[in-house]
Amino acid sequence: MQPTIAVDIGAFAGLFVLSSLIRRRFKHRGYSATGAGGIVMSTGVFTAFAFTQLPMYTPLLGRLATIEIFVIWLFLAWSFGSSFVNRHFRMHYAHPLRRFAMGTWVAGTAVLATLATRSMPEAIWFSRVLALVAVAIYLPYVVLFVQGYAQLWRHPLQQRANGVILLATVSTQSIVLALHANFGGSFPVGIEIGLVAFDVVFLCSGLVLIALHYHAVRSWFLAIEWKNANCIIHGAVSITGLALVLTSNFGGDVIFGVWQVALVLFVLIEAIEFIRMSEREHRRGLRPGLLVYDVTQWTRNFTFGMFYAFSLELYQNFSKLHSVESDFWFPLLQAIAHWGHYAVLAALVIEITLFLRARLHLFWPKPHHA
Numbered sequence: 001m002q003p004t005i006a007v008d009i010g011a012f013a014g015l016f017v018l019s020s021l022i023r024r025r026f027k028h029r030g031y032s033a034t035g036a037g038g039i040v041m042s043t044g045v046f047t048a049f050a051f052t053q054l055p056m057y058t059p060l061l062g063r064l065a066t067i068e069i070f071v072i073w074l075f076l077a078w079s080f081g082s083s084f085v086n087r088h089f090r091m092h093y094a095h096p097l098r099r100f101a102m103g104t105w106v107a108g109t110a111v112l113a114t115l116a117t118r119s120m121p122e123a124i125w126f127s128r129v130l131a132l133v134a135v136a137i138y139l140p141y142v143v144l145f146v147q148g149y150a151q152l153w154r155h156p157l158q159q160r161a162n163g164v165i166l167l168a169t170v171s172t173q174s175i176v177l178a179l180h181a182n183f184g185g186s187f188p189v190g191i192e193i194g195l196v197a198f199d200v201v202f203l204c205s206g207l208v209l210i211a212l213h214y215h216a217v218r219s220w221f222l223a224i225e226w227k228n229a230n231c232i233i234h235g236a237v238s239i240t241g242l243a244l245v246l247t248s249n250f251g252g253d254v255i256f257g258v259w260q261v262a263l264v265l266f267v268l269i270e271a272i273e274f275i276r277m278s279e280r281e282h283r284r285g286l287r288p289g290l291l292v293y294d295v296t297q298w299t300r301n302f303t304f305g306m307f308y309a310f311s312l313e314l315y316q317n318f319s320k321l322h323s324v325e326s327d328f329w330f331p332l333l334q335a336i337a338h339w340g341h342y343a344v345l346a347a348l349v350i351e352i353t354l355f356l357r358a359r360l361h362l363f364w365p366k367p368h369h370a
Contacts (some may be wrong), residue, residue, distance in 0.1 A: 004122060012067050019071045025306050025359075034092045035164075037104030039297030040073050044111035045305035046348050048118050049312055050341035066112075074113055080105065096151050096159065099144045103167030104299060107143055109134035109148040110174035115180045117167075124182065131178040138175050149202065152209055161209040163232035164203040167299075169206065170232060172199040173239040180247050192247050196240070203236055226276050228296040234265035235303025245317055260329060266307055292357035297351055304347050308340040321322040 047065045051057055083089045093099040113134055116127035145168040152159045176195050179187045212234070214225075241258040244250045281290055314336035318330070 006068065008063070008120070008123070011064055012071070015064070015068050016074075018073050019030050019068065019075070020181060022092070023075065031083045031088065031091070032076050032294040033101075035104050035299060036076055036079075036109035037102075037106075038295065038302055040069055040076065040108030041104055041111050042298045042301035042305060042348065043069050043072070044108065044115045045302055045309055046344055048115040049309035050305055050344040052118075053312070053341040059119070066115055066119040067125040070117070073108065076105075076108075080294055090192075093223065096148055097162070097164055099148050100164045100167045101232070102141055102144065102256070103171035106134055106138045106171035107167065107174040107302075109137060110171070110178035110300055113178040114181045117334065128182045131182045131281065134175060137141055138171060141171060149205060149209075153205075156209055156212045156314065159209070160214065161206075161213040162227040163210065163230035163236075164234060164296075165209060166203065166206045166232045166236040169199050169203045169236040172202070173211040173236075173243045176243045177239075180243075186329060187225070189247075192243075196243065199240060203240065206232065206236075226272060228294060228300045231269060231273070231303045233302040234262055234269050235299075235306050237265055238306040238310040240312060242306065245313045255314065255328070258311060259333070262307060263332070291354065291357075292352040297354070299342075301351050303349050306345050308344050311336040311340060336358050 029370055043065075047062060047069065051062060051065065080089075080092070081092065092102055113130035116123065116130060120126065145165075148165065149168070152161055152165065169177045172195055175191055180192065197209075210230070237258065241255060241262055244255045246256060277290060311333055315333050318333070
């Protein structure tokens with residue numbers, strides 16, 4: 001056995017035991033939420049891109065983070081598998097919108113597979129197995145989200161469509177990234193382009209459904225009607241752009257144009273989020289209005305990390321984008337690539353704090369009665 005593999009096995013055993021002990025402290029009953037795959041998505045994309053740009057990063061820390069994310073993935077897989085064995089799996093797909101959240105399972109697995117190729121390149125067998133598992137989950141998920149879109153289009157004005165339906169796009173592009181990272185030139189270019197085209201169809205369809213929903217609701221409050229999942233709007237565009245950059249199947253003008261769209265959507269949607277935060281704080285107060293944990297927030301963190309990942313890879317490959325007009329946009333891209341990882345780190349730390357605050361017995365001890 002190679003020394004590196006022995007160290008990885010030892011690290012896995014230690015982190016698994018430690019994580020299991022911590023997990024027992026959680027006040028959590030029942031199965032993990034359908035969208036809990038967002039935990040792996042957000043931490044995985046952070047470790048693969050933003051973490052590597054931080055001053056404290058070392059290959060060892062990146063490796064340990066990858067192993068810990070894999071441990072979390074195992075816990076979630078056990079929960080989802082248990083729901084299937086116990087015949088409670090329908091809870092994940094019965095609701096027309098909740099079924100889209102199963103895309104976090106696909107994207108989380110694919111992101112982990114992509115991360116493993118970066119932090120554990122010598123263990124290519126491990127990342128390839130994860131990539132194939134992601135494909136195995138994706139295939140039945142395609143059937144579910146196609147049915148979901150068909151159901152939404154039957155009564156588009158009566159459905160409460162939000163950004164969660166764009167997880168169909170996120171899952172598709174995460175598969176492209178994972179297969180490209182693990183199989184490289186042996187992964188057919190035609191399939192990559194076909195998946196991108198397939199993705200664009202559902203991206204545009206989803207955006208129209210979301211627009212129809214908010215247009216149909218004439219009187220609504222941001223604090224109530226606007227959902228965390230709407231951040232997936234710019235996240236879906238960002239991961240599509242990242243796939244275009246890394247697979248190099250499209251021209252520079254197209255890729256840079258996608259980044260501009262992602263930037264505009266990011267600014268617009270996060271401005272709405274800021275207004276929503278102010279409205280929630282005004283109506284409910286600071287603690288119940290803002291400092292509240294929800295599983296969908298992990299997917300929101302993923303979109304931050306994905307926009308940074310797209311910007312970073314575009315910046316590092318900018319010299320390849322010939323004939324791109326960059327007088328105005330390039331300084332913005334450069335600033336995001338140089339400083340954006342700190343914003344992604346801050347968002348992740350806040351989310352982890354909210355998660356621990358909501359779940360650990362240490363923070364919420366049971367009251368004692370005389």
